[in-house]
Amino acid sequence: MEWKQQLREYVDLTNQYLEEMLHEATGHNKTVIEAMKYSLYAGGKRLRPVLMLAAYRLFNSNITEVLPYAAAIEMIHTYSLIHDDLPAMDNDDYRRGKLTNHKVFGEGIAILAGDGLLNYAYELMLQEALKKENPRAFVEAAFQVAKASGVNGMIGGQTVDLESENKSISADTLAYIHLNKTAAIITASLKAGAIIGGGTESDIRNMEMIGQALGLAFQIQDDILDIVGDEAKLGKRTGSDADNQKSTYPSIHGIDASYDKVKQLTEAIYGTLEQYGERGLFLKALSSDLMERES
Amino acid sequence: MEWKQQLREYVDLTNQYLEEMLHEATGHNKTVIEAMKYSLYAGGKRLRPVLMLAAYRLFNSNITEVLPYAAAIEMIHTYSLIHDDLPAMDNDDYRRGKLTNHKVFGEGIAILAGDGLLNYAYELMLQEALKKENPRAFVEAAFQVAKASGVNGMIGGQTVDLESENKSISADTLAYIHLNKTAAIITASLKAGAIIGGGTESDIRNMEMIGQALGLAFQIQDDILDIVGDEAKLGKRTGSDADNQKSTYPSIHGIDASYDKVKQLTEAIYGTLEQYGERGLFLKALSSDLMERES
Numbered sequence: 001m002e003w004k005q006q007l008r009e010y011v012d013l014t015n016q017y018l019e020e021m022l023h024e025a026t027g028h029n030k031t032v033i034e035a036m037k038y039s040l041y042a043g044g045k046r047l048r049p050v051l052m053l054a055a056y057r058l059f060n061s062n063i064t065e066v067l068p069y070a071a072a073i074e075m076i077h078t079y080s081l082i083h084d085d086l087p088a089m090d091n092d093d094y095r096r097g098k099l100t101n102h103k104v105f106g107e108g109i110a111i112l113a114g115d116g117l118l119n120y121a122y123e124l125m126l127q128e129a130l131k132k133e134n135p136r137a138f139v140e141a142a143f144q145v146a147k148a149s150g151v152n153g154m155i156g157g158q159t160v161d162l163e164s165e166n167k168s169i170s171a172d173t174l175a176y177i178h179l180n181k182t183a184a185i186i187t188a189s190l191k192a193g194a195i196i197g198g199g200t201e202s203d204i205r206n207m208e209m210i211g212q213a214l215g216l217a218f219q220i221q222d223d224i225l226d227i228v229g230d231e232a233k234l235g236k237r238t239g240s241d242a243d244n245q246k247s248t249y250p251s252i253h254g255i256d257a258s259y260d261k262v263k264q265l266t267e268a269i270y271g272t273l274e275q276y277g278e279r280g281l282f283l284k285a286l287s288s289d290l291m292e293r294e295s
Numbered sequence: 296m297e298w299k300q301q302l303r304e305y306v307d308l309t310n311q312y313l314e315e316m317l318h319e320a321t322g323h324n325k326t327v328i329e330a331m332k333y334s335l336y337a338g339g340k341r342l343r344p345v346l347m348l349a350a351y352r353l354f355n356s357n358i359t360e361v362l363p364y365a366a367a368i369e370m371i372h373t374y375s376l377i378h379d380d381l382p383a384m385d386n387d388d389y390r391r392g393k394l395t396n397h398k399v400f401g402e403g404i405a406i407l408a409g410d411g412l413l414n415y416a417y418e419l420m421l422q423e424a425l426k427k428e429n430p431r432a433f434v435e436a437a438f439q440v441a442k443a444s445g446v447n448g449m450i451g452g453q454t455v456d457l458e459s460e461n462k463s464i465s466a467d468t469l470a471y472i473h474l475n476k477t478a479a480i481i482t483a484s485l486k487a488g489a490i491i492g493g494g495t496e497s498d499i500r501n502m503e504m505i506g507q508a509l510g511l512a513f514q515i516q517d518d519i520l521d522i523v524g525d526e527a528k529l530g531k532r533t534g535s536d537a538d539n540q541k542s543t544y545p546s547i548h549g550i551d552a553s554y555d556k557v558k559q560l561t562e563a564i565y566g567t568l569e570q571y572g573e574r575g576l577f578l579k580a581l582s583s584d585l586m587e588r589e590s
Contacts, residue, residue: 028471029451031458083410088402107383108457112450115378115413119445122417126438134429143421150414155407156324162403163326176323
């Protein structure tokens with residue numbers, strides 16, 4: 001199968017699962033569910049679910065059991081964007097060319113919709129785990145997701161990012177933000193997929209290496225695009241990092257070193273994937289595509 | 296043991312666990328951890344952990360394994376208060392006589408501290424579950440907590456509560472708010488304790504009955520205190536519901552009917568506890584005390 005066809009399949013499986021899951025919004029709580037759906041269906045690329053499904057497929061073919069986890073990681077990613085966009089945080093009116101959650105539903109509901117998505121992610125993972133006679137692997141996968149999402153992962157990264165606004169920061173602080181705000185969840189997606197799929201400890205370490213390299217490269221690429229990207233393709237303003245005097249990889253290390261770093265990280269990913277032969281080709285193609293993306 | 300002594304023991308165990316767990320705040324992410332600790336140690340009564348430990352003790356004595364779950368439920372309760380107090384929600388400057396989280400740390404950090412507590416609750420529960428050869432009961436308990444905390448539980452209740460501000464609502468809508476915003480977590484505390492402790496399905500149903508009655512009675516009592524309570528004892532202004540034209544049980548059903556309802560619910564709790572004989576006395580005394588509380 002062409003890798004783009006495989007990508008389409010993973011994205012479709014994720015979207016289908018997400019839509020079936022939150023279909024009903026008729027009760028007293030319908031506003032918050034509508035708000036959750038608004039951001040969840042706002043055109044995300046489903047990168048994290050795709051990574052989880054791909055990592056799972058390195059070791060296993062019965063993809064149904066990992067879908068709730070793929071949906072959960074997308075919910076956690078989406079909640080973080082909703083809260084990040086709030087006036088007290090990044091204060092963004094648009095994301096992916098659409099109004100942000102609080103611009104449509106108001107700040108109070110946007111806060112609750114974010115909370116709702118985060119909590120629902122765990123509800124989904126635990127519910128799936130309960131279907132198993134012995135759910136240990138599912139608990140381990142959920143624990144990896146939880147660690148990566150929390151104060152020693154994504155939320156820690158968001159905190160330091162928030163505190164670093166409008167001031168120049170050290171390369172060390174920037175590395176902390178990148179590793180925690182972006183790479184942690186990407187890494188957890190790959191690890192959780194491998195754990196549920198039945199990978200060995202060595203496989204799980206490989207996923208960790210790939211996740212950290214991919215997450216860091218992805219973030220540097222994001223920062224490069226904020227300098228050289230096309231606003232129409234990105235669906236958002238460029239130059240906002242410079243306007244906000246935000247320290248980024250290119251602003252600290254220069255744009256050439258940024259391109260070099262992305263290239264070097266990509267090579268490391270290819271190297272680790274080699275041992276999976278044919279099975280690793282999808283993740284290789286996806287990584288390559290991400291590094292050449294324009295949005 | 297005197298029941299008050301037992302209460303002290305449960306509260307101390309919870310506080311000790313909470314303090315050991317978040318002791319270090321020296322890294323990049325220290326601001327968000329300080330903010331989490333500020334609200335977590337702000338003098339909460341630990342009612343939900345106490346209920347969980349008491350329910351566990353009806354069936355089991357090895358209390359160590361349930362402590363992470365007791366801490367988790369307190370974290371979820373605390374996060375909901377931090378987010379509820381935000382300007383976009385209830386806009387409260389004080390809670391329990393202390394400045395609210397966002398008044399001390401700013402709105403952005405308060406949002407992240409709430410997110411951090413919610414996420415950490417799951418991290419703790421999953422970590423404990425992983426210690427077990429077969430963690431099914433722990434997964435079931437965490438799932439009950441998740442359902443009660445989510446959009447079909449507490450967050451649903453908060454949403455409807457937010458939408459009901461400054462307008463009169465039906466008795467049906469008020470019942471939805473009370474059952475979901477308050478009673479759901481109280482019920483989950485009791486159920487999770489019983490599940491981990493090894494209670495039967497019938498025991499778990501009993502905990503559900505007690506939790507719903509207690510949660511509803513607790514909320515009505517709260518609304519009564521907002522009318523007749525002593526500000527110094529409560530550590531907050533009274534009369535705020537009336538000022539905000541907020542529909543409450545007393546405002547819809549009258550104050551006499553409110554006292555009657557609390558009494559009737561308390562009797563129902565006593566009735567269910569009877570079958571546990573001596574072991575049920577702590578929960579009986581606690582329920583009785585809650586119904587006569589002045590803060």
